[in-house]
Amino acid sequence: MSSENGHPEPAPPQGEQLALIRETVRKAKKPRAKPRTWRGAALAKELPVAKVLVDKGPVHLDKLWDYAVPAELDADARPGARVRVRFGAGTRNVRDGRREGGGLLDGFIVERVPESDYQGPLAAIAQVLSPEPVLGPRLFALCRSVADRYAGSLADVLQLAVPPRHARIEGEPSGPLLPPPDAPDPGGWARYPTGPGYLEAVARGESPRAVWTALPGPQWADELARAAAAALASRRGALVVVPDGRAAARVDAALTALLGPGRHVLLTADTGPEERYRRWLAVNRGAVRAVVGTRAAMFAPVRDLGFVAIWDDADSSHAEQHAPQPHAREVLLLRAAQEKAAFLLGAFGCSVEAAQLVRTGWALPLAADRARVRAAAPLVRTVGDGDLARDEAARAARLPSLAWQVAREGLRHGPVLVQVPRRGYVPRLACERCREPARCGRCAGPLEARGGDGALHCGWCGVEAVNWHCPECAGSRLRAQVVGARRTAEELGRAFPAVPVRTSGRDHVLDTVPGTPALVVATPGAEPVAEGGYAAALLLDGWALLGLPDLRAGEEALRRWLAASALVRGQAAGGTVVVVAEPTLRPVQALVRWDPEGHAVRELAERAELGFPPVSRMAAVSGPPEAVAEFLAAAELPEGADVLGPVPVPPPAAGRPRRPGDPPPGEHWERALVRVRPGQGAALAAALRTAQAVRLARRDGEPVRLRMDPPDIG
Template identity: 85%
Template sequence: MSSNNGRPEGAGESGEAPVAEQLAFIRESVRKAKAPRARPRTWRGAELAAELPVARVLVDKGPVHLDRLWDYAVPAELDDRARPGVRVRVRFGAGTRNVRGGRREGGGLLDGFIVERVAESDYSGPLAALAQVLSPEPVLSPALLALCRSVADRYAGSLADVLQLAVPPRHARIEAEPSPAPLAPPAAPAAGSWARYPTGPAFLQALARGDRPRAVWTALPGPHWPGELARAAAATLASGRGALLVVPDGRAAARVDAALTELLGTGRHVLLTADTGPEERYRRWLAINRGSVRVVVGTRAAMFAPVRDLGLAAVWDDGDSSHSEPHAPQPHAREVLLLRAAHEKAGFLLGGFGCTVEAAQLVDTGWARPLAADRETVRAVAPRVRTVGESDEARDAAARTARLPSVAWEVAREGLTRGPVLVQVPRRGYVPRLACERCREPARCAHCAGPLEARGADGGLLHCGWCGQEARDWHCAECGGARLRASVVGAGRTAEELGRAFPSVPVRTSGRDHVLDTVPDRPALVVCTPGAEPVADGGYAAALLLDGWALLGRPDLRAGEEALRRWLDAAALVRGREAGGTVVVVAEPTLRPVQALVRWDPAGHAVRELADRAELGFPPVSRMAAVSGPPDAVADLIGMAELPPGTEVLGPVPVPPALPGRPRRQGGPPPGEHWERALLRVRPGQGAALAAALKAAQAVRLARREGEPVRLRVDPPDIG
């Protein structure tokens, strides 16, 4: 098969075309509409299906300039099996490129999905025939297709890329196995621990009635949240609908899985995580797709699970970076579930110990209602929080010898008489950043509030890491100071130092290389990095949150929010105040995140952060996209895109390469290449137009094969 301008001969196109080709496409459609359409033909004159002989196929090709449907003729022998939603194999023209494999196809066979069957094609030439129906199993439902299309449009990606995330690879042997028959809906569960929240029982009752409540849930500290998620799913199931619960990691999924099994028994839900393996995962996915089970709990890949009659979409701890998909187009689980709740008219629950600014915005706009306990209940179940500032450390001899201020040392010693003590240290490898020497407030650009960096041979020149402008005569906006300092971590030997400080107590570690799930209820020091905290039987007696500067000094808008979220996740594992639980945080007591931890008020902190974002014009109040690549390519794409009116371009600024021995960062340059990144910011309501403009410009550049490729990231989670 030959190609003509990148279009495969014998395949007709329909659906959405790139902006640069719209006018030509419309003219051609009008010309063909004036002439009678001929019956589709195949190359070899094979007999076609008697009814609806044209199949519109989504070919498994990643580039956005091929993000459209292609028409193929349906041979009579494939008529019964070539149904919408099934996997097929089709012949695609030479001149196209397999992005994932990096090789030319040469007119070879590619996989695809039949989207619909129609009577005739808009393409006037002969149509290529479907080569093969791989399976009669319909795996692409109209609801899943609509969701994937919405996700692709929102993130300026291709539909084929999203489908690779949504539909797992096929295993023929698994498809031959019968799925179990669905069980009858159970009775609505009792409120249980939801009774601790004033509106908790009403939320469950609304789900059981078949309503669509939407809530932002600020969970109380303690071990009850997996059971509360399970009860919300059980209430939805009682209404005859399905529930989808997405959590950050496999450990959290296992806890919710155990709670669902205890509440519902076996056979009513499935667990979808990477640990299950590809075959078992496909078996469970098929059971969901066939309607055998209606409740799903899993990690971010489960956000596309085809739950029948979805009644509740829930996500736990949406601030965790694990919810952000690293593969194109890099959607976030929270945003995908928001789209699902809107498309499928389902309830929505966004929960966690902390509260993101996105969650606060949902409440602020009235789209969701807050679901939280009253202050008396919070004070009763939350641990006591004590603070230690850096000035206190400087005067403290104990802090200089064991990296533990006297207050923390006393709390740890007393806690070890009653049970285990958790010690949280920041993850290694944060890049030193600049902060005011007097008040420790991060140094930010006066133009865009980006982080300041020291450049030049002697490090004497200050430039913004976002917009690139030089900062002359910098002064701290908080205290007026003019001297800067670098924030450092210094947590490499925490376990050894604590072992010397408490020689008779066992020290256990939990981190990236080895993560503990649980620890027994006996005296021990448990040193862990954020996100790797094991659950203690009966709760920890105390917790020490060290090196707060390393978290608060990160050059990102989310630094304070992320620090508070990590502290809350650790502190929530500690026994309540009434049981003697105490948390010590080593950070400046006057800072907003520290005060929010002391008051245990994550929602209030998120509201104030949202107000600051609105004043600065940063997400989620505005919408933003990052364009990364070689400097000429970045400038070419931005100049080509028909950006919405008022689009503000920040930068470009150099993209730092990966440090030696570190993995290459997402969106970072290949070794030896110089990349730049520009941030495009638009007003509220213009996000869809920005994504469409960037996608169209990217499609034109790829179709023309002009210049180096660039990477697009809509709503980047880290713009620091």
């Protein structure tokens, strides 16, 4: 017998050894009882016991339960089928035989076995809702891994992975599987030195893994389609996940143009529940081997999966809002590892998580050489705070003279994009002299001014910052800037009265605009594609993005700027971008040089030095103050775990819908962050999951809310 660290453990005393041997022999000789039903109904002759996952969310009920299979349901009670079972009197858990709950509940048969470990009578499956095997072994294993990683319930993950049933759709045939296509030619991948080699490796049935920094322009959709087609050519399946319906439509059109109809399906919320279930069934039955979709498609049951790809992984749309809130990137990483599939993470920028994959050697970089990047990217010019202070035009119309000149010149040749941050951004505090973000001396969290006295407190650990001074320039004065943008379109309309002004935002998002001269005012993420590309772009109010009170503020600002600038014509074609932000800041310099990889590498180095994700793993625990304190005291956290906080959780802003993690109306919540060293993430998730299960089983106090790897820890 050996311990976890490999050293032998001391043997128990001789008396204890004899007692242990007797107990082992007694258990081995204990006869297994045959499964019986409540009503004594005849059972299936072969494999009369079904292990059922009951669709009941709490973590403490996240187990497999044994049920007897009546003879009349034998043919339909297949592994993966949906069933209804009585969960209560006469039903016992496969581990300890305790009675739980009551009433009829939905569930899934995970497997059929010849006998049960439980010795008493088993409840019978009440009904087979559908013999369609919607929960296959690979999907079950994936959901189990996701639940474990995010300290959640398997039933909650299955609700995300398996769509609701539509009985009429199940009776429809899904059609035959088309023969594999020929391997595609490199197309746009020829612009990258290692691009054709990656495509050829996928077509040969290999599993290369790459982090792809895409060149500016609209070709990314065709390049993703060619990579998926290469997987189909190797007689394997392909899965592409994108952040929104507009991006999905572009990849869908590219795949259709490349391979024709019938070889792939589009899975988005816009298709409607019935049509979505029809397409999901076609994938589950193996009639279609390629899927393009938004976040929920990360669980699509593609047969013989050989290629997974995610586009723009740093987009917040990839983070699921329902428990246990998995991220599409992490789910696809699990799938690539479990099913030995090729992996591709692509974007115009580079997230810190992507840089981490390259740094650890798990994936290789795939990018164009600098000469091609400079030719494809537009010219980027900056307007800093000092320029704005001296600029009469900027003070009068919030449009600097340089931006005015670039917009006027661009309108002679085509449309001009104006990116304006959404209203409601609350910037963090920064040094007034050098603009360095103000951070806590204990944990490097963002400082906030609370209450009427203006005292500074850390937004993570809650410690008050007394006599704060900037570590960069020793300045002691802070600044905060809140910029509203609701009248930008009207101001531009007055500035350019003869030019049409179009808007694209949350209420009305444009997909495309013609290539004729016009001003297109869009919020980040809602920029339409212009025919032939934009002649110029103005990125206004940069501090509203850079001032977000979050660790990812600079990374997110650069990502949004790159996404907008990538829609502008290249420098050779006269494309110009003006960004209104302090030129000396790292994200602005990365945009000017078009160097997202370098920015991500430097951000990752800082995270590693401070012990922040993705180098470390982190969890957020939120709820009423007493409940959070009791939960953290009861959880057996890994050795060396660092608890930051708790700090108050602010209520949702007026007019903003309540999101997971927001306190209920009228309640005071606190949040604590738990940080562990690299390699301890699984132990942290297991400890939090166990503590939550014990708390729910005992009904001790008010519940708390857990989230592993919270995207916003500011």
